[in-house]
Amino acid sequence: MKIPSNILTLIAGIALTLICLWYGQNHGLMPIAASAEARTVDELFNFMMTIATGLFLLIEGVLIISIFKFRRRKGDLTDGPPIEGNIPLEIVWTAIPAVIVFILAIYSFEVYNKMGGLDPMASHDMGTQMAHHHHNDNLVALDLEGQEMALGLGASPGNKDEESLVVDVNGLQYAWLFTYPDTGVVSGELHVPVNRQVTLNISAADVIHAFWVPQLRLKQDAVPGREAQLTFVPDRVGEYPIICAELCGAYHGAMKTTLFIETEAEYNQWVQNNTFAQESFLDEAVANYHVP
């Protein structure tokens, strides 16, 4: 294999490194991040983007150079050099990706752990420990003989002991229903105070839905017959879309609502405004609920 002069290779290498380092940070592909955990996900993505850009440029570069440099000249019927392999080189390109994915796996594991993915409360398979939550769960219609599964993302290890604002989230064709067990508020929108830990108990009434807030980088399927949990600490005031990400029928695309991350005061105001209307709304909701 003929390698271009060393200096050129070196310059190309440095340029490639600089480009991918720059692009990895400045791709601008992600929406705003509204929690610290979302930003760790972004860092992970940036890291992956950096490596991917490098590999992309390297391989496309090889292909493009080959197309121009190693073209068969007209009338030349001879073959190229009979190189059938190169063991050291093959070891290198087996080992480097192996190391990269190893690092990536460790890094992802770390991020996942930070997001609370390994919190036993939330990520365990068979959650008898979720039973305590059952008493005010009058909206979970499909209770399977007491068996519940808690799945999803729990509290970050750092915030474990913090008191969460608990909201029950129920997905049904084609709307989200949010119940605040503490205050009894029932709403079609999700309001949460900024910088306070929120725990969502996610369930579904009819088919599978998925609760997704792109700006939190969080998604969790709402599976009928199971309950899943998402815990997060929003830290950026604003309005963000809540999107159903799992095909749930014809109007799946319309199954959207809004997440309001508000200051403590705004949030309290909202709770007050809504408590009085709660009785009638709940009746309505439950009535809705028992329609098959």
Place this chain on the structure above:
Amino acid sequence: MQSSTVEDPKLALNYHKELKNEGTHGEHPDHRMLGVIVFLVAESMIFLGLFGAFLIYRSMMPVWPPEGTPELELLIPGINSIILISSSFVMHKGQSAIQKNDVPGLQLWFAITAAMGAIFLLGQLYEYSHAEFGLTLNVFTSCFYVLTGFHGLHVTLGLLLILAVLWRSRQPEHYSENSHFGVEAAELYWHFVDVVWVILFVLVYLL
């Protein structure tokens, strides 16, 4: 190998009959048994899928079978199991017979096997008609019917294979000591169905 110019069109038609090693174009060693084995590997994956699902349900439910499932009757299925398992041995006698070129022996043992298979199926039907639960009562009963039913389908198919062997064996010289693929295939299939039944019986009835 010879050139195709001498090829006899008749040979080409007989492409896959057991004409061994005549050195003609178009012949190759007989891989049909290998084909049956590979096919059975695929078949066993279906059962593995179904059994896997069954085991997951079993491990997920707090009570298994779910409350309100009537007890399974064990007597008839037990007898049935014994019949099916012993039929495998009976059938093997048939194969041993043909290896000694004993066609009547083959016919005898295969006929007995077929009868035993038929009894198994009748027993299964009897069990269905006397079961105190329906298909849709709960996940256990659904599994019960689907697993035994799917297996029963395979027994039926195996039975048809045996009958086909019997039918063909009336033709003199159809099976001989060194050419009896049909016999071997039917037998292997039957053993397979048997093994599946043993697993099924343990999972569904005993556990």
Place this chain on the structure above:
Amino acid sequence: MSTATETKENPVSQNGHGSSHKQRKWQDYFTFSTDHKVIGIQYLVTSFFFYFIGGFLAEIVRTELATPDPDLVQPEMYNQMFTMHGTIMLFLWIIPAGAAFANYLIPLMIGAEDMAFPRLNAVAFWMIPVGGVLLISSFFVGAPQAGWTSYPPLSLMSGKWGEEIWIMSLLILGTSSILGALNFGITILTMRIPEMDLNSMPLFCWSMLATSALVLIGTPVLAAALILLSFDLIAGTSFFNPVGGGDPIIYQHMFWFYSHPAVYIMVMPFFGVISEVIPVHARKPIFGYRAIAYSSLAIAFLGLIVWAHHMFTSGTPGWLRMFFMATTMLIAVPTGIKIFSWCATIWGGKIELNSAMLFGIGFISSFLIGGLSGVMVAAVPFDIHVHDTYFIVAHFHYVLFGGSVFALFAGLYHWFGKMTGRMLNETWGRIHFALTFIGFNMTFLPMHQLGLLGMNRRIALYDPQFQSLNQVCTIGSYILAVSTLPLVINVLWSLIKGKKAGRNPWRALTLEWQTTSPPAIENFESEPVLWAGPYEYGIDSENEDEEDVEDMLTEVSAQS
């Protein structure tokens, strides 16, 4: 043995056999023929037929998505469109197209006269049109609309008969694929000419071996899932219906146990195609034969233990997510080996940049993007964000279109001469490539960004902020639609007027080039001789360099 006489075209000798050698009739292509070459072409033509249907549905989908509102088709209809698009493209286009190449090439490449079980082979083929027509007929009762994944409970609640037809059709197509795989595997293992051991097989055979193993292990599990789903749908059981105590997640596990391997079933045959096409047109041995061969096996094995990466958000406990993340990332290693080896094969070669090679290089460059985004979505925290978004749609089209379809076209340009006796036209081929490459990237590259920004998939109506990018995609998809015209024109024109191919237009070394084009009914006039490994290019180039150029030129003109 002398090869010089063998490689000379001798059209008269075929007829010379007179009555002893049957001639191929055009009617054979419409009958239950057991000739692997007829079956291969039947597969290929059938799959192209369904490709056009699937592509037409895709154009409806894209046209609908040109605007944020569901104005072209009703949302319900939209769901039917993409469900049928996905199902057709996977089960009636890519999988049968892979089988087409396998059928046509395996016996030729290993010097056999036919497959191990020709009749079974024909049965397997004829199940495809049956399953396909059945699937299409579901439009009369309301096509399935739960996506190609058909997750319950939704699939149990939307259009019973459409769904049942979908299940039946998949069972038929799955059985066909199992029978095909059984045949491929056994043929490769047992019917090679005696001199060819496993490690001197063409790499296409290796990749088909791995593919067949996956089909045989995976597809039956899909069948099991579909049988249970069918009971839920028709008989009122509740295996997957939580209302009766069932569990929809079990369906997902069973479905993906097949359907993850299925993506390798769809792409691995084409890895094999690329490993054949590239060395020939780069005039260089494949770089790292064994690494490529064994990495197929590694991919097949790992492919069986990664399925739950499709379920990171649905109901897998944390530790399981980590396990599946690790195995999924590991697959990147053997896949990377292949990509690097192909690049190293090209590097330093004497590249003939014809249509086959253009599609081959196009394959590497697009599949690379699919592979890189694949490693990204293996990372659980990131996948949680992009799962079920357009990022995923982009990812799998880069794998399935940029990967499989590009390689399929490369194979088509490469072997068309062998299959029909006439070469495809290069100019039209290049136009076809340029349009496909531009259209493809324009359609699918922006989808990455759409997904990251928050556009979920399978929606007929979307947030207006995404409209401009969507319009780029839609225009790209029209270019893709147009790109099929040069192909169709080229194929029709070349069939009648194309340049005669001769035995070995590419001066390639694998056995299929030792026989006539198209090959005689039982492939070889006499048993072919393995006088070189499949990729031993350049071995005698030193001598050839000194050869008189005059001599070579006369040789060339004599050949054409």
